[in-house]
Amino acid sequence: MAGRRGRLQCGDTTTNWEWWWEALLIFVPWILLIPPTVVSQMSSDQSWTNRAGTLALVVLAASWVLAGHTLASRERRARAAPMAVYFVGLLALFVALMSRDEIFVLFAITGFFHAYQLRPWPVGVAGVFGTSVVLNTMAMGFPEAKAQSIGTYVGVIAIQTAAIGVGIVFAVKGAEHDRQREEMVARLEAALEENAGLHAQLLTQAREAGVLDERQRMAREIHDTLAQGLTGIVTQVQAAQRGWEPPDQARQHLDRALELARHSLTEARRSVQALRPRELDGAHLPDALDDLAQQWAEGTGVTLSVGVTGDRLPLSPAIEVALFRAAQEALTNVAKHAQASRVGLTLSYLDDVVLLDVRDDGKGMQDRGQAGFGLNSMRQRIRSVGGTVDIESEPGEGTAISASVPAITVEQK
Known part of the structure; x- marks a missing residue:
């Protein structure tokens, strides 16, 4: 019971962690979209027309996230094709919003988080790469045709992709490991239940075998003591009948029969008490x-x-x-x-x-x-x-x- 309780607690811990992670993925785009939207709308260097256009893109981005992720079921978010379409649209919205105001670079960080939900894992790494390209290109512009600028640009994207992509790979492998562990635990619990039934069956059979062994032991004891003693008594009495004349010869057989009867009685008492044969005492x-x-x-x-x-x-x-x-x-x-x-x-x-x-x-x-x-x-x-x-x-x-x-x-x- 203690081992099973430990497995259940371990499973509860894993479930809680997954719940918090999914909650974070749902709330991250809103946390990263609302603040830059407020800052952009309050900026004094934009006309009302630009503000209206930016706000329209924000509404479009919010609708896209709401329909494609927040309100989507877990089963839909686990499917590769719908999430790939959603992520491509998300990258396009990043470009559109950052082209109007660089403050939306905060919202673009959402791509690093939602790339974790792309499957299989190479697609997730590609999502991280795409997010890094959009974020760095829109924030810093295309690099100049110089080795240093190009090296910095490529290096930043490569480091971001590698650092976050490794996390995606480990997350996928960890999820597979957890799933295999849960399946193994389920099989072990089923085996334990089956073994419990077999154990009870074996106990019943052992009890029945013990009863049978005890019956056989008692049968052997009776045969080895009483039956053999009674056989000797019958033999001696028959000999006495054949040799009744002279009486001394008959008396010898009767004395022997009496001795065997007493010996058999002693053995019967010893059998009941499960003691050794009298001859082995001492x-x-x-x-x-x-x-x-x-x-x-x-x-x-x-x-x-x-x-x-x-x-x-x-x-x-x-x-x-x-x-x-x-x-x-x-x-x-x-x-x-x-x-x-x-x-x-x-x-x-x-x-x-x-x-x-x-x-x-x-x-x-x-x-x-x-x-x-x-x-x-x-x-x-x-x-x-x-x-x-x-x-x-x-x-x-x-x-x-x-x-x-x-x-x-x-x-x-």
């Missing part, structure tokens, strides 16, 4: 993966080896959560679909990236293009921290899931 990613692998191996009976390579770094919490959830999802898929006997989980710290690899020797994926919600959720979560997920699988040859994320670290306390 521990870094390698330790959390060790705990996750131990619990998963105990629950599934599948051999799982965990390896960590490179120098361990304290990663950003968002990075650690994304990798932990990716490992959790990959192991859940192995337990549900792979029918594997061995699984390997490797965490590799490289110079600028961290890699998580989960490989199994199971039956592989029949169609990698039909990924379920879990894998899609994994991709979205890894992508949200600037990473990528690659899946390699062939029927009967197992599956390898690799997640790569930037090694964004935090300061150790």
Whole structure:
């Protein structure tokens, strides 16, 4: 608003200046015509006949100025042809009046002012030249045939034409600059209004995207915690049903189901509070993966080896959560679909990236293009921290899931 107010004030200043300049051009011929007319009529060395003739020329000059300039509209004064005709008539009146009384040299100065309104600017400069020739010739007469007289005559006219003509050129260029600036300001204001609309639209889209992202985040959290926990509970209960006899074996599965139920309840509360996974509380990613692998191996009976390579770094919490959830999802898929006997989980710290690899020797994926919600959720979560997920699988040859994320670290306390 402040910038726009400044532009408006600047425009008002320009408008006021143009108004005063136009007012001056209107009043100048009258200011320069009335005094010499009064002086000429009061002169005692003129006869009444000469005075009447001079007065008639003054009335003619006044009528010419009134019709051709004072009462003319701004649009007419801006047209080149009418103003050129008006100016030629004005020069003729200068000659006629000064031939009767040199005091009308004051009125001839009007030509220097009204030449500013001739267009294009070379015509205006020619108008200044014509006024200077008339004024100097009628006031001083034609120069004598001497170099000094001719040089003075030509020099005075040249200097007057150059000095005033330069002003005309600068005035025209300044007017063009002002017009271009006004057009640019108008375009900028239109662009600002359009940008304001786009900004409001972007804010609406950002809010909608934020809602969608939050829904997806909650969906991932539910899938990574409650859904996986409930899947484990179902698996353990089914195992208990199959091994109900002897009771000790069934009790082992039921105890595991109870443990998973309690863990899922804890994760549900943490999801609501948007906290990190329980395994990451007070521990870094390698330790959390060790705990996750131990619990998963105990629950599934599948051999799982965990390896960590490179120098361990304290990663950003968002990075650690994304990798932990990716490992959790990959192991859940192995337990549900792979029918594997061995699984390997490797965490590799490289110079600028961290890699998580989960490989199994199971039956592989029949169609990698039909990924379920879990894998899609994994991709979205890894992508949200600037990473990528690659899946390699062939029927009967197992599956390898690799997640790569930037090694964004935090300061150790």
